[in-house]
Amino acid sequence: MKIATWNVNSLKVRLPHVLDWLAAVQPDALCLQETKTEDKGFPFAELAAAGYRALHNGQKTYNGVAILARAEPTDVRPDIPGFADPQKRILAATVNGVRLVCAYMPNGSEVGSEKYAYKLKWLAALTDWLRAELARHPRLALLGDFNIAPEDRDVHDPEAWAGKILCSEPERAAFRAFIDLGLSDAFRRFEQPEKSFSWWDYRMMAFRRNLGLRIDHILLSPELAGRCRACAIDKAPRKLERPSDHAPVIAEIAD
DNA sequence: ATGGCTTGAGTGTCAAGA
Numbered sequence: 252m253k254i255a256t257w258n259v260n261s262l263k264v265r266l267p268h269v270l271d272w273l274a275a276v277q278p279d280a281l282c283l284q285e286t287k288t289e290d291k292g293f294p295f296a297e298l299a300a301a302g303y304r305a306l307h308n309g310q311k312t313y314n315g316v317a318i319l320a321r322a323e324p325t326d327v328r329p330d331i332p333g334f335a336d337p338q339k340r341i342l343a344a345t346v347n348g349v350r351l352v353c354a355y356m357p358n359g360s361e362v363g364s365e366k367y368a369y370k371l372k373w374l375a376a377l378t379d380w381l382r383a384e385l386a387r388h389p390r391l392a393l394l395g396d397f398n399i400a401p402e403d404r405d406v407h408d409p410e411a412w413a414g415k416i417l418c419s420e421p422e423r424a425a426f427r428a429f430i431d432l433g434l435s436d437a438f439r440r441f442e443q444p445e446k447s448f449s450w451w452d453y454r455m456m457a458f459r460r461n462l463g464l465r466i467d468h469i470l471l472s473p474e475l476a477g478r479c480r481a482c483a484i485d486k487a488p489r490k491l492e493r494p495s496d497h498a499p500v501i502a503e504i505a506d
Numbered sequence: 507a508t509g510g511c512t513t514g515a516g517t518g519t520c521a522a523g524a
Contacts, residue, residue: 260523261513285523287514312514313522358524361508366522398524417524450524453511464524496512496524 252347252504253277256394256467257488258284258355258450258497262317265495266294268488273301276485278501279321280346282353282394286315293317308342315339316353316395320346334376341377343384349475349504350388352381354395362419370398374425382432385472393434393470396450396497401426401436405465407446417466434470437482437502449484450497458489469502478505 255278259265262283273281281303286293289309298305298319308329309315316339318324324344331341340355354377359370385391399422403409412418430436438447448463457463471479481503489498 264513285513358522360522360524396524415524452524455510457510466524493512 257499258396262286283317284355350391391472435476
């Protein structure tokens with residue numbers, strides 16, 4: 252089973268890239284973030300024609316998460332239960348016996364800001380819910396845009412980013428709290444090229460200069476981690492015309 | 507240098523992203 256995550260930064264704009272990528276890579280499930288649309292603007296028909304069922308938890312202009320799957324998803328749940336949040340950032344569903352949690356974690360804007368406080372509260376709420384979700388679903392994957400670079404090797408210039416948003420110690424502690432639940436960073440289970448990133452700023456020719464961060468992740472429960480055979484970042488779509496600023500991350504799980 | 511792109515909203519120009 253091939254599972255993947257991709258922050259597309261507007262599905263309306265990126266639909267051609269997504270359709271081409273689905274055809275080329277043939278994932279069993281793809282989690283999308285920043286669809287930036289309500290259901291009425293969501294391309295259900297185009298995705299169905301490509302062989303994918305789609306679940307969407309969307310809103311106008313901002314946020315929005317989707318799960319695309321070749322098999323019928325079950326036990327579909329939007330949002331973090333018990334955490335009142337108008338921002339559409341979570342969608343969970345079971346596909347082929349695997350519990351997929353698609354997450355668009357808050358950016359946080361700036362350390363010390365109101366948005367930063369919201370980010371930390373949101374991360375704590377997600378952690379609490381995941382603990383219960385893991386107890387119910389031994390085969391669980393948390394996929395998405397975490398907006399956290401977990402370690403200095405995930406940052407092109409650790410000194411410049413030290414203590415900054417996406418790299419601050421409280422954010423990294425929140426990432427480690429996921430690991431402490433028993434989840435494993437699929438990407439780091441394998442040898443990877445140095446300076447592997449999943450996001451590059453649109454400005455300053457950051458992609459060509461590989462000035463990026465690794466902030467998109469696939470975390471696996473112990474049962475899935477033991478079956479994980481590969482994990483990679485696919486930089487190809489970032490090279491296209493009008494790309495998303497994020498690249499997809501893919502993990503392969505043995506049956 | 508808080509700049510430097512891109513998107514959505516909406517038609518002038520700003521919020522938000524990371």
